[in-house]
Amino acid sequence: MSTGEAVAAPRGSATLARFGKYALLVIVACVSILPIYWLLSSSVKPADGIYQFPPDWIPMRLRWSNYAEAWRSAPFGNLYLNSVLVTVVGTFAQITVAVLSAYAFSFLRFPAKRLLFLLLLGAMMVPGHVVLLPNYMTIAQLGWVNTYAGLIVPGLGSVFATFLLRQHMLTLDRAVLDAAEVDGAGHLRILWNVVLPMSRPMIVTVLIIALVDKWNDFIWPLITTSAATMRTLPVGLLMLKSDEGYTNWGAVMAATVFVVLPVLVVFFFAQRHIIAGLTQGATKG
The missing domain is CATH 1.10.3720.10 (MetI-like)
Incomplete structure (x- = not known):
């Protein structure tokens, strides 16, 4: 193995390890943010949109009146x-x-x-x-x-x-x-x-x-x-x-x-x- 190949191998391993760390961080961030996103999106969904399966991740119909109803309910x-x-x-x-x-x-x-x-x-x-x-x-x-x-x-x-x-x-x-x-x-x-x-x-x-x-x-x-x-x-x-x-x-x-x-x-x-x-x-x- 030449010297160039020996140097390239560790660099490639370091790049792969760095990519794996960032990928893991992105996955953890998505898992952490998902409940908050679901809360925010469900707060503007109509009732049938909340119970829909498969879930409607990006609601097309926004029901902002949910906030007014919540404020009046308590x-x-x-x-x-x-x-x-x-x-x-x-x-x-x-x-x-x-x-x-x-x-x-x-x-x-x-x-x-x-x-x-x-x-x-x-x-x-x-x-x-x-x-x-x-x-x-x-x-x-x-x-x-x-x-x-x-x-x-x-x-x-x-x-x-x-x-x-x-x-x-x-x-x-x-x-x-x-x-x-x-x-x-x-x-x-x-x-x-x-x-x-x-x-x-x-x-x-x-x-x-x-x-x-x-x-x-x-x-x-x-x-x-x-x-x-x-x-x-x-x-x-x-x-x-x-x-x-x-x-x-x-x-x-x-x-x-x-x-x-x-x-x-x-x-x-x-x-x-x-x-x-x-x-x-x-x-x-």
Whole structure:
């Protein structure tokens, strides 16, 4: 075999491997996008188009009135208001608690610090549904059923957010923090002027994860609200269900677009920050 043939062979193998990677990525992307495309296309289909087989991937008849029917079938204006309020207030309160607790576990000295952190890690192993009943009994005794406090307060603590931020803060340059301490800065000033600016990508990542989680939350708003005026968007989809079940699937798909569209927009604009936060630095215990 000549030298040229030997060089061409590895290049051909590398090109083939690169083509295979791109093909795999395209397949994965199509599989991921397919449900969203089906949702959007079904939201403008007439009823017979949704049940058609083989499926009508590109609808020729568009029924935009599905969106008007969905909007009239439930008080979506009030549902949006509740979801935005619960999501925004709950997310920023949760991030505040997580930042403060992560800073304490990273830089403060206090008794049983390691034991408390191990208990915190243990709490990550407990499924969220296990604490639904104790949390509901607590807010019921406080009279917080059908209130914003009942929807928001039980979710203020996030073990995952605290753990993620603590692991990130441990990677920060300790010399910078020591220099600020020598200059006479207290803990709150160090947190505000040094730690938060250096941790911005990770904080944005945790904030977006918490925001999406609270926006899509279904179980907790379902069991803590019975009044239609206090329900959030995911629970509001149940209002489109009649005694016979879901019959107008076009309106149901349109209503689902109302729910998922804000999250898709947020994720589209924030995906760069999410990737940067999750890949920034290494973690150490």
